Amino acid sequence: MPxxxxxxxxxxxxxxxxxxxxxxxxxxxFPVLSAGPTPHTSLEEWTFTIEGGAEPVSWSWEELQALPxxxxxxxxxxxxxxxxxxxxxxxxSVDTLLDAVEHDKEYALAYSDGGYTTNLPIEDLTDGKAWxxxxxxxxxxxxxxxxxARLLVPHLYFWKSAKWVRGLQLLDEDExxxxxxxxxxxxxxxxxxxxxxxx
Amino acid sequence: xxxxxxxxxxxxxxATVAATNEETPRVHTLTLDVAGWGGxxxxxxxxxxxxxxxxxxxxxxxxxxxxxxxxxAITVERLEDGxxxxxxxxxxxxxxxxxxxxxxxxxxxxxxxxxxxxxLVAGGSGVVPLMAMARHRAxxxxxAPMRLLYSSRTWDDVIYRDELATLGIDxxxxxxxxxxxxxxxxxxxxxxxxxxxxxxxxxxxxRVYVCGSTRFVDAAADGLVRLGYDPRSIRTxxxxxxx
Numbered sequence: 406m407p408x409x410x411x412x413x414x415x416x417x418x419x420x421x422x423x424x425x426x427x428x429x430x431x432x433x434x435f436p437v438l439s440a441g442p443t444p445h446t447s448l449e450e451w452t453f454t455i456e457g458g459a460e461p462v463s464w465s466w467e468e469l470q471a472l473p474x475x476x477x478x479x480x481x482x483x484x485x486x487x488x489x490x491x492x493x494x495x496x497x498s499v500d501t502l503l504d505a506v507e508h509d510k511e512y513a514l515a516y517s518d519g520g521y522t523t524n525l526p527i528e529d530l531t532d533g534k535a536w537x538x539x540x541x542x543x544x545x546x547x548x549x550x551x552x553x554a555r556l557l558v559p560h561l562y563f564w565k566s567a568k569w570v571r572g573l574q575l576l577d578e579d580e581x582x583x584x585x586x587x588x589x590x591x592x593x594x595x596x597x598x599x600x601x602x603x604x
Numbered sequence: 605x606x607x608x609x610x611x612x613x614x615x616x617x618x619a620t621v622a623a624t625n626e627e628t629p630r631v632h633t634l635t636l637d638v639a640g641w642g643g644x645x646x647x648x649x650x651x652x653x654x655x656x657x658x659x660x661x662x663x664x665x666x667x668x669x670x671x672x673x674x675x676x677a678i679t680v681e682r683l684e685d686g687x688x689x690x691x692x693x694x695x696x697x698x699x700x701x702x703x704x705x706x707x708x709x710x711x712x713x714x715x716x717x718x719x720x721x722x723x724l725v726a727g728g729s730g731v732v733p734l735m736a737m738a739r740h741r742a743x744x745x746x747x748a749p750m751r752l753l754y755s756s757r758t759w760d761d762v763i764y765r766d767e768l769a770t771l772g773i774d775x776x777x778x779x780x781x782x783x784x785x786x787x788x789x790x791x792x793x794x795x796x797x798x799x800x801x802x803x804x805x806x807x808x809x810x811r812v813y814v815c816g817s818t819r820f821v822d823a824a825a826d827g828l829v830r831l832g833y834d835p836r837s838i839r840t841x842x843x844x845x846x847x
Binding site for chain 2: 407408409410411412413414415416417428430436437438439440441442443444485486519520549583584586587588601602603604
């Protein structure tokens, strides 16, 4: 039995219920959450590397831009409770990147400038479910939102969409990333409200 | 499911409001009586869940204001277009009950046994988790130097104003919109020069906690990096839409 909060009515969700996961509310803003300062890496120095396969594979910024780009419009859900519908991104499908890597691994640890990491099963990064995104809303992705490039994995809570991403480490075993070591769920499915350890 | 506590699982608990305190007209502190609360670390937050009579629910996160050894308290700022904060600030009275779960977050924390100097940088209600650290320091008798740089709009917007002066830490205010007569302190938004004057030397290896709006946190964190602070020594918490 939930506890009724005396006199609380609430402002009802206007969003379509099949697009707003439990415990979430809609926002038009794009709030920023970061554990530390915003890193600024020049595009000349920037690379994206996949390690853990037969051999490491790396792309420069220019090489990434030359790969087939996809435009996707997706809903995003932050563990701090806001959801934002119809966000428009442009980037490279992780499928395209992993096609260049010979491996038999099941998990990945995404890593970023600034030391951030987050873990994902590789099956959540493939089959058109994840991108390395470098444009948002028709503009280059701003640093505060993870530019020059961030991971985009919209079907999981947004902390899995690592900002300032620089690569993937392919692993045999699942290994908790930054927030996952600090109380947040290992997998993070918003539809099952997997916010914290044990959810 | 309620009542099936798995190891490590954060279950929803009934929180009875034991006291309310008006910090400023827009900011209230709620002291909560929560049976089964397992304690917290300074800097952590909790989730609040409100339920309307027809079963509609809304959840939000709030920073814990109290030191780990004190009765649990959250401090809430009313956001005018918010859904939960106006209820918590304007409507909740002593004896009311809602649900909480937590504590949450294991990074933006200070445990009181770290010897390094601590620089706290607060914008507005971003002071709340930092206050838990300052209170904790006083309570455990830590001798780590602690300095709070606190940006508010006006003197009347300063949360915990009187108590801050009693905690044995350096407090430097900047009032960005309006100052009381005779004010001799800072009057501008945080910039690199202000940080240079107030912050510990980077050579002392301070730990830094910055909390406020995104723009505020970026100005402070970027400025400290330019002053030579190790980016990894700077822990940030930004609040966006959390009505």
